[in-house]
Amino acid sequence: MKHARHFFINGEWVAPSTDTTMDVIDPSTEEVTETIALGAQADTDAAVAAAKAAFPAWAATPLAERVKLMERVREIYIARADEMADAISREMGAPQQLAKVNQVGAGTWHMDGFLEALPEIEFEAPLASSPSERTLLEPIGVCALITPWNWPMNQIVLKAVPALLMGNTAVLKPSEVAPLSGLLFAEFLEEAGVPAGVFNLVNGDGPGVGSQLSCHPDVDMVSFTGSSRAGIAISKAAADTLKRVSLELGGKGANIVFADADANAVIDGVARCFRNTGQSCNAPTRMLVEASRYDEAVAQATKAANETEVGLASDPGRHIGPLVSEAQFNKVQGLIETGINEGARLVAGGAGRPDGMNRGYFARPTVFADVTPDMAIYREEIFGPVLSILPFETEEQAIAIANDTPYGLTNYIQTTDTDKRRRVARAVRSGMVETNGKGFGKGSPFGGYKQSGNGREAGKWGLHEFAEVKAVSGWDD
Structure with a gap:
């Protein structure tokens, strides 16, 4: 240059x-x-x-x-x-x-x-x-x-x-x-x-x-x-x-998936979390799933993560690339190891590079299930392709979990119930709320509450x- x-x-x-x-x-x-x-x-x-x-x-x-x-x-x-x-x-x-x-x-x-x-x-x-x-x-x-x-x-x-x-x-x-x-x-x-x-x-x-x-x-x-x-x-x-x-x-966005959400809501949520190799402050990294749909959601997320391709930035295609640096790679690897050690259920990915890769700062697309609020992967902004999934029973509990973070940048809501969608959107404490996969318009205000x-x-x-x-x-x- x-x-x-x-x-x-x-x-x-x-x-x-x-x-x-x-x-x-x-x-x-x-x-x-x-x-x-x-x-x-x-x-x-x-x-x-x-x-x-x-x-x-x-x-x-x-x-x-x-x-x-x-x-x-x-x-x-x-x-x-x-x-x-x-x-x-x-x-x-x-x-x-x-x-x-x-x-x-x-x-x-x-x-x-x-x-x-x-x-x-x-x-x-x-x-x-x-x-x-x-x-x-x-x-x-x-x-x-x-x-x-x-x-x-x-x-x-x-x-x-x-x-x-x-x-x-x-x-x-x-x-x-x-x-x-x-x-x-x-x-x-x-x-x-x-x-x-x-x-x-x-x-x-x-x-x-x-x-x-x-x-x-x-x-x-x-x-x-x-x-x-x-x-x-x-x-x-x-x-x-x-x-x-x-x-x-920073952010630690919650993606609230209600039982009546669209059939592809979980798969789309995984893709949104992994976009830019998970290196987005507004990524939906905590997926909260209504209990009646939880097991199905974990299976869908596992499959979606396993099918996420990882490759060189110079290659064409819709794959995800590497993490930005050695320091970021080490941070993400350390938090994946912490998630395992703290008892989260690893259902996809894990520590180390994807199979066949021995250089470059590539991370495995990773999904943890049964995550709890006391875990580091629940609380810390990982900034990598790592998704945490946890169940909720009621709308009130979902809102409480979403707001249980020092961050408040973006939350996500998936439901076909219009009144519920609007009610939850008002209740979550974040500068932005994306609902049902509908992106924001040109000129929409970008920013957050609290430590975001x-x-x-x-x-x-x-x-x-x-x-x-x-x-x-x-x-x-």
Whole structure:
């Protein structure tokens, strides 16, 4: 990659201030696919200074011009989609079909969602009780965007596009585990003609550049997606300067399957859990099944897991790929072993690689039955292709189990009873509730309750996230 060892600062690709580097490992082969530079304090300071200097002019740029730039970014993104899919596949192991359709597709989906939502935004509105007063929406300032490795373009677009559309300037720190897609995105913005300093990129790790951005006095907002542990650290680092912090964090979603659910509800739930090799914060990793259907559900889930194919990210097909890294592989293997040791009934998969694989961070699609609330696999976000199944007797018990978690990102409900579906959807404590396999629409607010975060992304909600509210009296006097 042309700019792998450079940063994009003030409209130029610049050399880092130090010679610290990091290898990007292809998780399918365990081989180095690229080497990137890691930033130091001087690089962070330069990027923030460029964003701060560019802010007044960009904030004053007419909205129509900001929209035109983003439309041009979208055109370039689509034209270079194959490059992006290849980068994502190499850096984090998404198989080709998933990379092209879902991973890259998430970017255009959210760009369209923001552009379509902009007419709904009232940048200047009268106050109903005082018509001469105006409520204004204004940009926040310099925004630090810290993104994860599991859905790279989904998260970068969800942050960078609304930040810039609303008149903010930005410094992006993509995950050091999967940085290639972020570098490509910076190329797209450069090609589109983004003004110098409006968008900047510095690669680095969380304790380094991530912490430097979080506590930087000239950063006005941090938007972070990642683990709850890291979100807590960022919140603490940002507290000294009282900057705004928006967090999209982990999850431990419950998939409540009632006895009257569709015949394929369990099979679809397994596929949804294993999607992206289970590396999604909104994965339905706890399947709660009404007791009268429990044995059938365990058998269906076992069969579905055993039929789930695992293969190289470079191969075509609908298989799942590897876990992202050795560290993630070891974490997942350790939790599978813990589940066995704590007495959960292993009905599919288990520890180790799939048969015939002796390299790459591949995990076996795994299902545990008879899981209980005291087990680690019930409580911890595993972030791998591991499903836990447990029975429930009543609707009230299902709701209690679903809510028995510090997380609150996404829950799932499967039932043909409309009243019950709506009743349970209101009762579960999560920012999103997917029912009967019906996906969310473009611009739907993405975010969670409790330790799953405190912000909302996508559509008009994501645009508002990057705006300050100003009240001005006597506007028409």
